[in-house]
Amino acid sequence: MEIEQRVTESSLLASFSDYADAQRLVDRMSDDGFPVESVRIVGEGVRTVEQVTGRMTRGRAAASGAAGGAWFGVLIGLLFGLFTAGAGWLYLLLISLLIGAFWGAVFGFVAHWSTRGHRDFSSVMTLQAVMTLQAQRYEVHVDQAQAAQAARYVL
Known part of the structure; x- marks a missing residue:
């Protein structure tokens, strides 16, 4: 349309x-x-209004990346778990979660480090319109x- x-x-x-x-x-x-x-x-x-939630440090960026990576790992683990026989799918899920969390932490750390301090804060945008147009x-x-x-x- x-x-x-x-x-x-x-x-x-x-x-x-x-x-x-x-x-x-x-x-x-x-x-x-x-x-x-x-x-x-x-x-x-x-104008736009963005709610700042706190200071973004390298550790916080790595933790946030690890959380996102863990979720990605779980999804990949579940996908591959569909094709795994027996109880091996649970082991595969756990390994996928750990690998996802590790690489998520690495990418989160590197992404924040590469900004060189140009955005050292975190903010939220939610469905409750914290980031709104007024x-x-x-x-x-x-x-x-x-x-x-x-x-x-x-x-």
């Missing part, structure tokens, strides 16, 4: 400090049958052809 890119002249209808207020205006317009295809909510002054204001724009008709919604 391809998204149609429209570049048209638009007029500022209203400006809000909260996205929910801009959304309510567009919802009200939609409920009244206004052709909302000509409406855009534009975030102005957008705007100073949210503007509701409408195509100029619909501007006069849309003006009645902000009075």
Whole structure:
């Protein structure tokens, strides 16, 4: 599915400090049958917010790499374990975990060391939007052809 890119002249209808207020205006317009295809909510002054969780050291980078490598090793061990007869799959799983943790620690250490201190901190991005886009204001724009008709919604 391809998204149609429209570049048209638009007029500022209203400006809000909260996205929910801009959304309510567009919802009200939609409920009244206004052709909302000509409406855009534009975030102005957008900035990113990243939550720093602590200092990143070579040891912490190696530990983080070891944890990721261990998970990778477990997955590889499980994959090969499907083709292993008897109780040997458990031994294979343990060896895969240890090898994955070792190489993960090596790569984590080397990756952090190679930055030469340019990013000596750790941060998180979660589904709870710790790394979010925020705007100073949210503007509701409408195509100029619909501007006069849309003006009645902000009075």
